[in-house]
Amino acid sequence: PPSGASATHCTLPSPMNVHFVSKNMKNVLHWLPPEGIAAEKVNYTVKYLIYGTKKWIKNSECKDISQTWCDLSHETYDHKELYHARVKAFSNGNCSGWAESVRFNPFTDTKIDPPAFFLSSTENSISVIVTPPEKWQRAPGEEPEYLHQIYPSLQYNVTVFNKKIKKRWTFCIKNNSLEVQQLEPNTRYCVTVQIYITPLLLSGFSEEHCIDTLKDPTFKQ
Amino acid sequence: LKQLHFGHCVVSMDMYEIRKGFGEIKEMTQAQDQYTSIRLLHRSYSLQDTKTEDRCCFFHYLLKFYLANVFNQCQANSNFHQRRVSRIANNFLSIKKELTLCDTVTTCPCGKEAIHRYEQILSRFERMESHSAALKALGELDILLDWIDKTE
Numbered sequence: 105p106p107s108g109a110s111a112t113h114c115t116l117p118s119p120m121n122v123h124f125v126s127k128n129m130k131n132v133l134h135w136l137p138p139e140g141i142a143a144e145k146v147n148y149t150v151k152y153l154i155y156g157t158k159k160w161i162k163n164s165e166c167k168d169i170s171q172t173w174c175d176l177s178h179e180t181y182d183h184k185e186l187y188h189a190r191v192k193a194f195s196n197g198n199c200s201g202w203a204e205s206v207r208f209n210p211f212t213d214t215k216i217d218p219p220a221f222f223l224s225s226t227e228n229s230i231s232v233i234v235t236p237p238e239k240w241q242r243a244p245g246e247e248p249e250y251l252h253q254i255y256p257s258l259q260y261n262v263t264v265f266n267k268k269i270k271k272r273w274t275f276c277i278k279n280n281s282l283e284v285q286q287l288e289p290n291t292r293y294c295v296t297v298q299i300y301i302t303p304l305l306l307s308g309f310s311e312e313h314c315i316d317t318l319k320d321p322t323f324k325q
Numbered sequence: 326l327k328q329l330h331f332g333h334c335v336v337s338m339d340m341y342e343i344r345k346g347f348g349e350i351k352e353m354t355q356a357q358d359q360y361t362s363i364r365l366l367h368r369s370y371s372l373q374d375t376k377t378e379d380r381c382c383f384f385h386y387l388l389k390f391y392l393a394n395v396f397n398q399c400q401a402n403s404n405f406h407q408r409r410v411s412r413i414a415n416n417f418l419s420i421k422k423e424l425t426l427c428d429t430v431t432t433c434p435c436g437k438e439a440i441h442r443y444e445q446i447l448s449r450f451e452r453m454e455s456h457s458a459a460l461k462a463l464g465e466l467d468i469l470l471d472w473i474d475k476t477e
Contacts, residue, residue: 156364166460186468188361207355207464211471212344256477302343302474304348 116200130240218310331381334427379439398459
């Protein structure tokens with residue numbers, strides 16, 4: 105602890121609401137400043153622990169920091185492990201006790217982002233190709249790990265909407281491509297896609313993308 | 326429903342019901358577990374990495390373990406908690422019955438690997454004080470459910 109505060113005698117109130125915010129397994133620890141202390145006067149140190157081991161591990165990038173978050177994605181990359189994290193506050197030579205997160209299970213506690221997808225069309229059909237969602241990558245050049253490899257039950261809910269006649273179709277597909285046939289030529293169709301793993305683990309719906317089927321060349325208007 | 330195939334035996338599990346119930350007591354249960362340096366369901370004993378022929382037996386052991394040593398040991402401090410534990414226990418009970426109907430002697434041969442993995446888990450459990458151990462095992466239910474989800 106910094107000068108003035110003995111290791112055993114910290115009297116600052118602890119940080120609050122220490123919790124992980126996780127998206128596609130990019131795992132960032134967040135917390136709130138201790139109650140009643142001006143946020144700008146407080147620094148923090150973060151440690152984490154792999155559940156089932158003894159050692160609390162320092163994170164060199166989150167030592168004596170002023171922000172109230174710490175990216176622990178690297179440290180919690182292995183989604184077969186579970187983790188705890190804790191935060192201590194320092195201010196004016198004083199310090200707080202450790203404030204600990206609940207147990208974090210990347211496999212079940214992450215949130216899934218909506219997928220990106222690409223549309224193409226012919227006169228009577230549209231094709232939807234979903235970009236397979238990836239787990240957060242440690243390094244840009246690294247071989248990506250796809251969510252469907254991590255979650256064998258992963259599937260996509262694809263909704264196709266014909267705004268003219270207000271008709272909607274929903275498809276549930278396992279692989280990442282879908283062709284919808286027997287559509288009207290020269291008509292606009294709008295599509296959204298959702299990732300579905302379990303009722304408790306699914307993404308929001310993607311943005312809506314629309315495409316027109318081609319004109320039927322044989323049909324003279 | 327998650328379906329687990331063990332030879333000709335198919336066992337169905339309402340994973341949503343179980344995970345939803347556990348999700349509602351997970352935080353309070355795990356917060357009471359002070360022994361974060363101990364993990365009972367260690368990844369090296371995972372169900373999905375067990376030899377296919379041993380999975381049924383190991384799974385059967387785990388069901389019996391939770392029914393005999395965990396659910397009834399966890400005297401919950403609230404009705405809310407108790408109802409959810411009971412619902413999960415009833416789910417496990419019906420799964421165990423389904424498995425037993427499958428004539429476990431032939432369907433669930435117990436090879437060395439299944440026995441070894443179960444004994445490792447049990448020995449860690451028995452090394453702890455009983456209530457703390459039951460609480461830890463209940464708090465690790467999401468690990469077991471993850472194993473089941475990952476078991477093809």
